[in-house]
Amino acid sequence: MEEGDRGLIKRVAFVLIDGLGDVSIPKLGNKTPLQAANIPNLDAIASAGINGLMDPVEVGLGCGSDTAHLSLMGYDPRVYYRGRGAFESMGAGLAMSPGDIAFKSNFATLDEKSGIVVSRRADRHFEEEGPILCAALDGMKLPSFPEYEVRVRYATEHRCGVVVKGPRLSGNISGTDPLKDNRLLLEAKPLDESEEAKHTAKVVNELSKEISRILVSHPVNAKRLAQGKNIANLVLLRGCGIRIEVPPFQEKHGLWPCMVAPTKIIAGLGMSLGIDILEAPGATGDYRTLLTSKAVAIANALSAPLNPTPNVFVPGEDGHKPGRSDGYDFGFLHIKAIDDAGHDKATMFKVKGLEAVDKAIRQLAKLLWIAESSTNYQYFLCVTGDHSTPVEYGDHSFEPVPFTMCRLREFVSAVGGESALLETSLDPFPLPTVVESGEDVTDDGGRKKAPAAIGGDSVAELNEIAAARGCLGRFHGGEMMGVITKFLKLDV
Amino acid sequence: MADKPSRALVLYGDGLARFVDPSNSHIHSLASVASCGFLSLPHAPPETENERVVREFAHLLDASEAYKLASGLKAKAGENEISTLAERFMGLKAALVTDSSALTSFGKLIGLDVLRLCELCQKSDTVPSDATASELLRLLGFEGGKCLDVSLYDSVFVHIGVDEHKGVRNIDSLVGSIIRMAQPGSEIVSRLHLSLVLSYGSVTDKDVSVFPVKTPQEEGINPAFAGLVPRQSYTMRGEKTRDDVRDYCPMLVAQWQHAVTRKDLVDTLSFEALQKLCGNLVIPADRFIHEVAFKLWKAPKYGA
Numbered sequence: 001m002e003e004g005d006r007g008l009i010k011r012v013a014f015v016l017i018d019g020l021g022d023v024s025i026p027k028l029g030n031k032t033p034l035q036a037a038n039i040p041n042l043d044a045i046a047s048a049g050i051n052g053l054m055d056p057v058e059v060g061l062g063c064g065s066d067t068a069h070l071s072l073m074g075y076d077p078r079v080y081y082r083g084r085g086a087f088e089s090m091g092a093g094l095a096m097s098p099g100d101i102a103f104k105s106n107f108a109t110l111d112e113k114s115g116i117v118v119s120r121r122a123d124r125h126f127e128e129e130g131p132i133l134c135a136a137l138d139g140m141k142l143p144s145f146p147e148y149e150v151r152v153r154y155a156t157e158h159r160c161g162v163v164v165k166g167p168r169l170s171g172n173i174s175g176t177d178p179l180k181d182n183r184l185l186l187e188a189k190p191l192d193e194s195e196e197a198k199h200t201a202k203v204v205n206e207l208s209k210e211i212s213r214i215l216v217s218h219p220v221n222a223k224r225l226a227q228g229k230n231i232a233n234l235v236l237l238r239g240c241g242i243r244i245e246v247p248p249f250q251e252k253h254g255l256w257p258c259m260v261a262p263t264k265i266i267a268g269l270g271m272s273l274g275i276d277i278l279e280a281p282g283a284t285g286d287y288r289t290l291l292t293s294k295a296v297a298i299a300n301a302l303s304a305p306l307n308p309t310p311n312v313f314v315p316g317e318d319g320h321k322p323g324r325s326d327g328y329d330f331g332f333l334h335i336k337a338i339d340d341a342g343h344d345k346a347t348m349f350k351v352k353g354l355e356a357v358d359k360a361i362r363q364l365a366k367l368l369w370i371a372e373s374s375t376n377y378q379y380f381l382c383v384t385g386d387h388s389t390p391v392e393y394g395d396h397s398f399e400p401v402p403f404t405m406c407r408l409r410e411f412v413s414a415v416g417g418e419s420a421l422l423e424t425s426l427d428p429f430p431l432p433t434v435v436e437s438g439e440d441v442t443d444d445g446g447r448k449k450a451p452a453a454i455g456g457d458s459v460a461e462l463n464e465i466a467a468a469r470g471c472l473g474r475f476h477g478g479e480m481m482g483v484i485t486k487f488l489k490l491d492v
Numbered sequence: 493m494a495d496k497p498s499r500a501l502v503l504y505g506d507g508l509a510r511f512v513d514p515s516n517s518h519i520h521s522l523a524s525v526a527s528c529g530f531l532s533l534p535h536a537p538p539e540t541e542n543e544r545v546v547r548e549f550a551h552l553l554d555a556s557e558a559y560k561l562a563s564g565l566k567a568k569a570g571e572n573e574i575s576t577l578a579e580r581f582m583g584l585k586a587a588l589v590t591d592s593s594a595l596t597s598f599g600k601l602i603g604l605d606v607l608r609l610c611e612l613c614q615k616s617d618t619v620p621s622d623a624t625a626s627e628l629l630r631l632l633g634f635e636g637g638k639c640l641d642v643s644l645y646d647s648v649f650v651h652i653g654v655d656e657h658k659g660v661r662n663i664d665s666l667v668g669s670i671i672r673m674a675q676p677g678s679e680i681v682s683r684l685h686l687s688l689v690l691s692y693g694s695v696t697d698k699d700v701s702v703f704p705v706k707t708p709q710e711e712g713i714n715p716a717f718a719g720l721v722p723r724q725s726y727t728m729r730g731e732k733t734r735d736d737v738r739d740y741c742p743m744l745v746a747q748w749q750h751a752v753t754r755k756d757l758v759d760t761l762s763f764e765a766l767q768k769l770c771g772n773l774v775i776p777a778d779r780f781i782h783e784v785a786f787k788l789w790k791a792p793k794y795g796a
Contacts, residue, residue, distance in 0.1 A: 024755040030755045064795025458713075
């Protein structure tokens, strides 16, 4: 975004920490993980900028990452949301044309005798075997419906994308996922009276059976059985969806967007909005991810052409294409591991994971500051979440998330000045290994006192409680891009 | 426990917010461990006191459409137009405990089982508040300090009106009894989701300046950023702006469940303390039931 006579180019690094919010946890001394973590850099952003509490979609509405992301990016999910399947599949690399349907899919374990889904996630660590099984399913035929093409591609963890291409398909059908373990596998059913929906349900039910037939006899499962592991003899098909058609992000907000999101559903959602998905080697979208790699990719994208812009992902093709040569104005850095910690009920990992995110944000800030110091770019840092994932609940909930944004220049002051920031190591680091224990955490983990508030309000730390004192109050996620674009234009 | 559905007890002090004082120590004690905030209401139409009682309760249950139909403010388009709470929230089993006859009729209309508060209180043979608390908890499947697998209700709404003598003192004692029974480590504390809602009842012009809804915070704000303040959640319904928000005399709310709610900085349940220290700020009163239903696993996640 170019601004005024001074020729300043304003760009924002937007860090979305999936599942960021939480509730007060007794074993953390009734603090939230954000309150318990030692996060001086996240606190510095809050101290240097503006703050508020954000209801991702609406007050009291627990939402998925897909609807929440749509809302935050300025697309009302009630208008645009058509199911998760298309996002997951596009993110997994499957090209989708109008009329194709897609599913968000899990490799799962079925008790064939009883028809009960004994485990909805055959294995969270499925990175080696998942792609092999997906290759076995990709291009499979449906005996009763030979006119349909089935494409399957591995996503992350236990997830894959499944696309069905062909005539007379409807996205308005239910899925096969019973949503809880130890329940009967469901049959897909039409959700309206149309012939297309009825026909699609039949196609999908045959697809589910054929997938299981192929998987049962696959050598990967024979090996897993011999090892005493859950076999992946089922793919749960849920969130049937069609590709949404929306005004591109750049047209809507006037910012050229890019995204680092190894989590396939987020990448697919980004692509649906016209956001370029950057290559970031080592960023995996799970606990093995290298946050530094994400920070470097976003920093390069936001500082191009000073630095080479990363390559971008193209669905349906194995290779990448060069990114935008002039770089990007809005760099979306998605972090999934914190949400995973919430789902896994890993309290201490959520705390320590947030500390790792804090470290990576400092690396990102350093890289951007080096660029800002030698160019006419002016950078902003913005951090928020897409929903709360309370770690003792293990799933998403409705509680609002903190939102914070500052100019990089003020952040540098808040962390002790340029020389302190430039001492930051840019060495990649893994997410911490944490042993969860049932013991209460009584110390404060060496948490430093938050810096004094020097920005737009009296808030000096990033957490759910402090954010309520922010100048932005409590607002819907649909307002967020308006806050960001106005701040970029603000001449303080 | 956070990973099991909660059972909700909502104590609603109708018109009692202005009567809370420092001596109501149990109410303040609850606030000090709870997530506190305001529930905003729409402007009131010309109405009788009974109509106000029903209308505001209807907002709390997001049933204002049912209220409009029942009170003739909106013409019925057909039979069965009024949805029950169970239909709207995945089979939610709910009871209303009240002595208000107007509220009794409305409660039945939206599918609540209605019990008389005075009868519930009469069952006491020990400390009155302890007996009432035990009876309320029994309705939710908590007996003898244990949580039964099956309960009569998932949620119980207790309406305590301003005309009932000793209103605030009764609520204060009741809160004290409930908190005593829901001690840390007990089966009750892990499943009981307790809300205390206090409203201002009938309002006057004087209240406009005494109890104003002011968000965001005005203290410590750099005026240069004033233009960035977005539309507030309490002023919106979906993506649309609500055009009838009363920006004074919101309900006060404190919600608490061990390991399920947030603990903010509030240590006194008063308008002033909530304005300065609450963690929940202001939400529309008609979203309250959605939050409660979610904790009971009676409201689905939107999206995947």
